[in-house]
Amino acid sequence: MAITEVPDIVIGRLPIYLRALTLLGEAGHEFTSSQELGQRLGIGSAQIRKDLSHFGEFGKQGTGYEIKYLRDQISKILHVDRDWDVALVGFGDLGQAIAHYAGFIDEGFHIRAIFDNDPAKLGRVVNGKVVRNVSELPETIAKLGIKMAIIATPASVAQEVADKLIKNGVKAILNYAPITLSVPDSVRLQYIDPVVHMQRMTYYLD
Amino acid sequence: MAITEVPDIVIGRLPIYLRALTLLGEAGHEFTSSQELGQRLGIGSAQIRKDLSHFGEFGKQGTGYEIKYLRDQISKILHVDRDWDVALVGFGDLGQAIAHYAGFIDEGFHIRAIFDNDPAKLGRVVNGKVVRNVSELPETIAKLGIKMAIIATPASVAQEVADKLIKNGVKAILNYAPITLSVPDSVRLQYIDPVVHMQRMTYYLD
Numbered sequence: 001m002a003i004t005e006v007p008d009i010v011i012g013r014l015p016i017y018l019r020a021l022t023l024l025g026e027a028g029h030e031f032t033s034s035q036e037l038g039q040r041l042g043i044g045s046a047q048i049r050k051d052l053s054h055f056g057e058f059g060k061q062g063t064g065y066e067i068k069y070l071r072d073q074i075s076k077i078l079h080v081d082r083d084w085d086v087a088l089v090g091f092g093d094l095g096q097a098i099a100h101y102a103g104f105i106d107e108g109f110h111i112r113a114i115f116d117n118d119p120a121k122l123g124r125v126v127n128g129k130v131v132r133n134v135s136e137l138p139e140t141i142a143k144l145g146i147k148m149a150i151i152a153t154p155a156s157v158a159q160e161v162a163d164k165l166i167k168n169g170v171k172a173i174l175n176y177a178p179i180t181l182s183v184p185d186s187v188r189l190q191y192i193d194p195v196v197h198m199q200r201m202t203y204y205l206d
Numbered sequence: 207m208a209i210t211e212v213p214d215i216v217i218g219r220l221p222i223y224l225r226a227l228t229l230l231g232e233a234g235h236e237f238t239s240s241q242e243l244g245q246r247l248g249i250g251s252a253q254i255r256k257d258l259s260h261f262g263e264f265g266k267q268g269t270g271y272e273i274k275y276l277r278d279q280i281s282k283i284l285h286v287d288r289d290w291d292v293a294l295v296g297f298g299d300l301g302q303a304i305a306h307y308a309g310f311i312d313e314g315f316h317i318r319a320i321f322d323n324d325p326a327k328l329g330r331v332v333n334g335k336v337v338r339n340v341s342e343l344p345e346t347i348a349k350l351g352i353k354m355a356i357i358a359t360p361a362s363v364a365q366e367v368a369d370k371l372i373k374n375g376v377k378a379i380l381n382y383a384p385i386t387l388s389v390p391d392s393v394r395l396q397y398i399d400p401v402v403h404m405q406r407m408t409y410y411l412d
Binding site for chain 1: 224246248285286292300302310313354378386394396398399403405409
């Protein structure tokens, strides 16, 4: 199957399906349907069936989807059936909240290295990880073989940090700095910018 | 002009254009083009011209867009040429980072009321705002006329909080709790879930 042809927007919905399946499973459900998932997520059931059909046949006419099975399959497709090591750059208020966020660990994302350039923060320990100077970043992430990183620095240094990460083997970056980064095509990049979300909503308010 | 017909995905790109224009302006530029914007943002220039054409004619053949003018126009379209009062519910690590995030204030989003249910946090003061008990939420936000809220609570209470917010006049919610919320069609809802972004990237890694 030509997996590479699946549109990224479909890939973007798989984690949302995964979360819904996890919640349904935790609530004790064993089976679900594209209708039930669609209703919970505000996505059309036909869309859900079409998205999943890119990867195979997961449901049965009549009984629908077995939650645990579909959950396992989507986990495999997304490569989250394993743990991922993550580097965090920036240990201000936001970086600290990210370092303490249990949601990452629950889903197998483990922050293995933390960097900042503020002498007052260096040496602090979070979940057993020491906050290191950014100057140690290249050696540390190369040694640990880290492929994913989270940038929580000020916008002014985010591009420089991204360049350093990529040069030392990082292939996927989640960027919280409010700036558009330039990265090679071979690197995945996602943004989290709450202001963009707020401004998308004020359009509808008066 | 039938503004209501503009697809939400187009509205979602306007804040990104706005941010790029702000950065260009801060860097001392006076004019830009859909090509330059497109290159910076990784969006096709034709897409940018088409998006903007929903709202009028902003550029001139040859000279392109005057940055300050286009910035002002997009601000007006998005209703961010004014300040917005915001309620924050949840004052854990994440809520505290949000309360301290300068990016909101810079863009005119002012957190006017903060709520939590942890007695240890009540009464703490952030930027002149006191952390109040969630029991005071209805009266407080109704009195302040707050229309926007940020939910940074555990997933288990997020729906209940959303219901309370909406019942007391909130029309737009930015939800950080890792759960899909059910809200009336008249309420705008945006999600921030870093795990979803991480899982969207691991698909491409092996």
